[in-house]
Amino acid sequence: MKFNYQIIIEYLGRNFAGWQIQKNSKSIQETIEKALSKTLNKKTKLVGSGRTDAGVNAFGQSANFQVKDEIKNFYKFLSTINFFLSKHSISVLSIKKRSLKFHARHSAKKRQYEYIILNRTAKLSIDDYRVWLVKKKLNLKKMKEGISFFNGTHNFSAFRASSCNAKNPTRSICNTRIVKKKDKIFIKFESKSFLQKQVRSMVGCLKYVGENRWKPEKIKEVLKLKKRTYCAPPAPPEGLYLKKVFY
Secondary structure, eight states, X not given: OOXXXXXXXXXXXXXXXXXXXXXXXXXXXXXXXXHHHHHHTSOOOOEESSOOOTTOEEEEEEEEEEESSOOOOHHHHHHHHHHHTTTTTEEEEEEEEEOTTOOTTTTOOEEEEEEEEEESSSOOSTTTTTSEEEOSOOOHHHHHHHHGGGSEEEEOGGGSOTTOOOSOOEEEEEEEEEEEETTEXXXXXXXXXXXXXXXXXXXXXXXXXXXXXXXXXXXXXXXXXXOGGGSOOOOOGGGEEEEEEEO
16 A cells, blocks of 8 residues: 655755756755655655756745655654755655645646845845845836736747757746835746746846836737747846745
């Protein structure tokens, strides 16, 4: 008999080559798998809801694993695995028993990403490697106009990395939002899935709009052109967070 468990993970992407296991590089997936195997005293494979790139963070990455023996004490499990992760900027927040059909990636209905911009002239201190510092004052009203063009189903060829291997560049953005709290601007996107560097590329374009380098309508034009060369440079990874995965 097998048991299937879902865990929710928080991590700071700095010093990692991304989520996915890679040769000769330290990944978040591999680091957690090692801690998981020590906790369960057996080599255990972990399946993540999706790949986050190098430097990208997570408040709520979702993953699942299967084991033969039932985990009866969740408190002990969380305490033990977090002990083995104590040297890393990774924490397992919760664990939940799921049916054997549950798959962290394939069962996901949508994913929410949040990007944080710190809009001020002073240098970073507390938020170093956790936000994107933009010193020029951004026009929030125009950014809100610009983000509306991403809503709906579009061909996002202009907004994906050249190394993206997704066969279909079409994605549906079901929800977008921009909120400012003091000096921080929070930009949220929700979709069933995203292309490689898509969110960071969209944020890069919104920065251009906020700086008045682009009119908000320029985003609509870039979507239609479908070429990466027309897109603004992508925002840096440290401001991006996988906020939540919905099932």
